[in-house]
Amino acid sequence: xxxxVRTLEKHxxxxxxxxxxxxxxxxxxxxxxxxxxxxxxxxxxxxQKFKLDLDTGSGDVWLAGEECDVCWRHKKFNPKKSSTxxxxxxxxxxxxxxxxxxxxxxxxxxxxxxxxxxxxxxIGLATSESRAYQQDTVDGMLGxxxxxxxxxxxxxxxxDNIYENKYLKDPIFSVYIRKKDKDDYAGEYLFGDYDKxxxxxxxxxxxxxxxxxxxxxxxxxxFSVEGVGKEGMDISGPAIIDTGTTLIVMSEKQATxxxxxxxxAENSEIYGWIMPCNxxxxxxxxxxxxxxxxxxxxxxxxxxxxxxxxxxxxxxxAVTSGASSFIILGDVFLRSNYVVFDRGGSRVxxxxxxx
Numbered sequence: 556x557x558x559x560v561r562t563l564e565k566h567x568x569x570x571x572x573x574x575x576x577x578x579x580x581x582x583x584x585x586x587x588x589x590x591x592x593x594x595x596x597x598x599x600x601x602x603q604k605f606k607l608d609l610d611t612g613s614g615d616v617w618l619a620g621e622e623c624d625v626c627w628r629h630k631k632f633n634p635k636k637s638s639t640x641x642x643x644x645x646x647x648x649x650x651x652x653x654x655x656x657x658x659x660x661x662x663x664x665x666x667x668x669x670x671x672x673x674x675x676x677x678i679g680l681a682t683s684e685s686r687a688y689q690q691d692t693v694d695g696m697l698g699x700x701x702x703x704x705x706x707x708x709x710x711x712x713x714x715d716n717i718y719e720n721k722y723l724k725d726p727i728f729s730v731y732i733r734k735k736d737k738d739d740y741a742g743e744y745l746f747g748d749y750d751k752x753x754x755x756x757x758x759x760x761x762x763x764x765x766x767x768x769x770x771x772x773x774x775x776x777x778f779s780v781e782g783v784g785k786e787g788m789d790i791s792g793p794a795i796i797d798t799g800t801t802l803i804v805m806s807e808k809q810a811t812x813x814x815x816x817x818x819x820a821e822n823s824e825i826y827g828w829i830m831p832c833n834x835x836x837x838x839x840x841x842x843x844x845x846x847x848x849x850x851x852x853x854x855x856x857x858x859x860x861x862x863x864x865x866x867x868x869x870x871x872x873a874v875t876s877g878a879s880s881f882i883i884l885g886d887v888f889l890r891s892n893y894v895v896f897d898r899g900g901s902r903v904x905x906x907x908x909x910x
Contacts, residue, residue, distance in 0.1 A: 576724050578747040579669040583609070583732070585741035586692045588861045589886055590801050592732060592741060593693045597667035598678065599637030605630055605694040609744060610799025611730075611769050611896060612883070614704035614712040615649055616666055618695030620659055620680030629694045632680060639665045639674065647679040649696075649706045652804070652877055655687040657695075666697075666713055671722055671746060677710045696799070699728070699896070703767045718898045723747035726899030730798055732890045733910050749904070754893035758904035761847040766901040768795045773846060773882055778816045780840040788812050793881040794846075796894055796903060800885030802860075803853075803874045810876035813842075820872065826863055828872040834859050844888065851905055853891045 581594040584606075596607040598618065605618050619626035621633060634640040641663040648658040659682040666676045681688075681695070698704065702715045711719070718726050729749035735741035749758070764770045776790040790809045805813065810828060814820040818837055820830040831837065834855060841852035860871035873887040895904035 576721065576747075577670045578724050578745065579671050581609075581668050581744040581746065582740055583742050583744060584739040585735040586739075589890065591691075591693065592798070592886065594668070594697075594744060596697055597665075598632055599634075599664050600639040601637075602665075602667050603630075603632060603636060605632070606692065607695050607697040608693045608799055609697050609699055610797070611699045612795060612797035612799045613649070613651070613696065613698040613706075614700040614702060614710075614714070615647075615679055615696065615698045615706055616676060616713055617647070617649060617657060617659075617679030617681060619684070620682055622680075622682045623659070623684065625684055625689050626681060628689065628691070632678075634662065634664075637664055641675070643677065645707065647707055649679065652800075652879060652883075653687070655685045657681040657684045657688055659683065661707060668746065671717060673713055673716045673720075673722070676713055676716060677707060679707070699798070700769065701767050701898075714898060717746070727895055727897045729753075729893065729895040730889055731893055731908060732886060733908070749893075749895045752909070754906035754908055756906055758893075758895060758906045759847045759849045760897075760900075760902050760904045763901045763903070764793050768881075769797070769896055769903060770795045770881060771846060771903060773844060773884075774848065775845040776813065777843045777845070777850075778838070778840060779843055779850075779852070780838055783840075785843070786816065788816065790882075794844075794884055795881055796884050796888070796896075798886065798889060800883050801887070802883075802885050803887050804877040804879060804883035804885065805874065806879075806882075807876045809882065810874055813874050814872065817872075822876075826866075826871065828875050829863055829866070829869050830859065830872050832859060832862060832868055832870040834870075844884070846905060849905075851888075851892045851907065853888060857887060857890060 583592040619629040643661040645661040650656040724747040728746045732742040773794040777787040843850040858873040863869045893908045
């Protein structure tokens with residue numbers, strides 16, 4: 556098998572993904588103050604490379620098309636340069652919880668990450684974007700959720716295509732986020748395996764509450780304050796682990812309950828939830844999320860975001876409120892905890908990250 560793959564590679568022949576059963580690493584870069592993390596993904600044949608935000612909270616693959624006049628900051632896909640491009644032409648649109656959106660039409664082409672190549676994938680080409688995306692450094696999104704989450708009815712997502720065609724050694728991918736280096740590299744996605752050198756102890760495996768999103772049950776949330784001990788909060792329920800969301804998002808009631816533990820924190824009509832920038836000195840310790848009976852921590856220092864302009868000594872909170880029916884554990888959680896997304900077993904594995 557290995558010799559056949561090497562022969563195909565040597566002679567530059569097409570290597571069907573399902574023959575490879577690969578393990579593929581994808582380095583990711585950090586943009587801004589941990590706002591988002593993106594990797595280089597190929598679209599078409601030969602691959603045109605794009606910076607895509609890998610998002611476990613959505614299912615669509617999309618990027619800017621040549622007709623998008625407002626996508627001035629983004630690299631645009633050129634179908635004339637792809638031998639595998641297929642016109643499809645369905646109207647397409649997507650919107651996210653923060654109000655951002657994109658609209659356009661669909662095509663089909665090959666999506667590739669290293670040695671993983673998914674042919675005939677449905678892709679949205681944007682002809683219009685919200686202002687938030689117009690100013691974004693990434694060129695688009697690569698959804699990593701189940702097919703039922705796609706905004707395009709009946710579409711098999713990239714994740715389900717690599718799962719159903721057995722492209723990977725194991726039907727999993729793992730996410731590791733660390734402090735960025737001088738070149739902005741800040742971790743990796745590993746498709747087909749997980750890396751034991753990147754986390755402490757053993758993985759805690761938790762079944763999905765809803766096998767559609769990567770949704771689990773959150774047993775509880777508590778503060779562990781140095782010299783004081785552990786104090787529980789009335790916060791629990793369904794939660795999704797979402798690499799495409801920066802913050803931790805709760806209901807208004809839950810966010811209020813959380814910020815009661817932060818002295819002087821307030822919900823500003825202008826800025827949303829803010830807290831003193833020296834909160835780490837005031838409340839030294841961790842915020843713990845109990846999942847599968849195990850506590851997974853986020854240091855208090857990681858809950859203090861960038862300073863609020865015009866308000867000396869105040870910073871944005873990494874915990875905010877939204878209208879969602881579930882709690883969202885975004886990148887703030889993932890920077891402290893290694894997560895394995897198991898498509899085959901409909902579960903996730905979590906362990907404290909090594910840094």
